[in-house]
Amino acid sequence: MSKFVGQSVKRKEDTRLLTGAGKYVADLRMENMLEAAFLRSTYGHARIKGIEVDAAKSLEGVYAVITSNDIEGKIKPIKQFDSHCILPPNLIEEIDPVINYNFEDVLAKGKVTYAGQPVVVVVAKNRYIAEDALALLKVEYEPLEALVDPFEAAKENAPIIQEHMESNIQSHFLVQVGDVDRAIEEADYVLKKRLRTPRLSSSPMETRGVLANYDAITEKFRVWSSTQLPYEVRSTIASLLEIPEESIHVTAPEVGGGFGPKGGVHPEEVLVPYLSRMLGRPIRWIEDRLEHLTAARQSRDQTHDVEVSYKKDGTITGIKDDFIVDSGAVNYFALTCAYNTAYHLRGMYKIPSYQSKCRVILTNKTPNVPFRGAGRPEATFVMDRVIDMIARNLAMDPVDVMKKNMIQAEEMPYDQGILVKDGAQLIYDSGNYPDALDKVLEAANYEGFRKKQQELKEMGKYVGIGISSFIEGTGSGPFESALVKIDLTGHVTAHLGSSPQGQGHETVFSQICADDLGITLDQVTVIVGDTGVLPLGAGTYASRSAVNAGSAIHAASQKLRKKVLEIAGIMLSKEVETLLIENGSIYAHDNPEKKLTFVDIANAARPSKSSKLPEGMEAGLQVLHYFVPPTVTFASSIHVAQVEVDKETGFVKIQDYSIVHDCGTVINPMIVEGQVQGGIAQGIGSALYEEIVHDKNGQVLTGSYMDYLIPTSMEIPTVKMVHQEYPSTRNPMGIKGVGEGGAISPPAAIANAVVDALTPLSIEITKVPVSPGYLRELIKEAERV
16 A cells, blocks of 8 residues: 555655755866866858967967867767667558758867857866857858748758758658548538747756766766766767767766756767866866857747648548648757657547648757657647637537547547557557546636626626647656665665656655655655666656656565565565565564564675575665566646736736646656646746747847746746546556646647637637737737728
């Protein structure tokens, strides 16, 4: 029986984090440490004709000025991350993808392909001197035509961004099920729209940073990086510098938010270790906010041309979606975001005919990578705007259109007829979507709002309500690792391959371990983000940690419990089945007075002639387990937003927000609610405020928070949350992911609410953010009709 799983226990890590005792990369200092700074391209697309470095090199306190010429043949380019890009054979056969090789040199070589690309790195006594040296560098550029419109970049006569490729179409694929052309031909109505989601910055509280120290005696690297994937950083450094992985020890210390863009490997994470080896000194680089908004990986940026067939009663019979992903100058993650969008688009709905055609196009923008939701917010925005448009075209309530098309509880598990990215059949494992809809409508007082809405509008208040639903494949592979051990003091330590950026790993995984071993939370220490302890690990992304690391620590703890009980059985002369563990004490149920402790068991498990190990059992109390999921688990949620629109200014105020979500077994409700609340904050940013904007030359126009707006606590409502718990059938604890879900639905829910608020004006929102300027233009256009 669970004692801790399912309980809102306080987070173990918060004491140090809230008192300022946490150590981030920027807090780490080493003796004789130098600081690095990067000169970045001011052009979106240009040839590098020459770089003058002498003045910078002669500045006192400067130790090195490095260009691409200095590292030629010494550092290989960063290529696509194979761990995220290798597709199973059956998926390749099904979608017939074309993926063209692309890459990025760690320092621009010959030409620059986006504003913010690193061109020169300076290493100096401190950051101040390094930046002074940057000001002395002179780079001669020959401007080239910059491609910021992906449709222009895809044309046959467009300049080629990666010159070894034949075009800027980096990859493409086709997903189809049923006969969508016939569905459109036989439809009562056909809806055609172009829908767009913007390019975003992840804007974590902590910018990126890396500290590296090379030990010439041991020929080993010690690297600290603000990363979601310390194992990926290790393998990438090893690959690009052509050195053994075993010579690299990477630690992710405290990481102040990741959200996806810290889930790849940036040039700085390779260059800083290389420079440490070259100079024989520890070197640190900390990203400033301008660098983050221009050079850190960006996300989203999709355009969808959809054609939807539907009947007079609101039944959707087919969807044809032709969409593009603007991937910037490099696509590191192949089809990750694009295929996520394609296989998630139909969401909770039974739509028998479906075709999704995608092209991933290179442009002169910062590379595009997965960001909280990774293709699902884009799919959800398209699907739920379509639902709302159909409802308005038929003069129906959107709820009725949802119910008309929604998968029913008795139809679960439900097969959508296509494949997940891992090659498994796309089958929703568990859930009850109609029940979720009923519950969220009740939480939002939907009927009460509808009754009051007309009265408020007559008073001049433009209030509206909008709904969005999604399913999310969570807990993706390939695997996750956990090492659980009991030391000679009886204390339990668990090492995990999945490291946090604020999610509460130490608490959640302590809860699982404590329940399995029959101990208290204080008897467990969880250590994460260190490649020096576990040989293999995957990392934190794709709402996967609770599913995979949770299952790994659960299995490892169960195996360790079995080992403890078998040793105790010998020591107590009892059958294992008669033994219990409670608060770290082991005893037989028929003789509770005679107890053993973990200290006793640990000493008995030591390799010696007096050990009490059963025959064939390895000495020591430690278990390493790798959990490999069969495929993803499907979490789900429905969001309801209530807004008021100031018609004269276009300003949107969120008055209320309600959700019902299903993440399977809830380990810690408080942490789940925090994850959802935080995700919704980012989703509101996507809906109303945030967009990376470039001019025609590829210059970033939103390089500070004066221009790139993000919501504050004043704009974020306290969300009403209702938990559903439909355990997954694909892992032993029934867990589904929750970390990304909050960010997926707000753009669609809020856009639908704004349209509803301005009815009877015919407002058609086809993109986000719904900024005041954009909304005022829509209002003026509708009033002219």
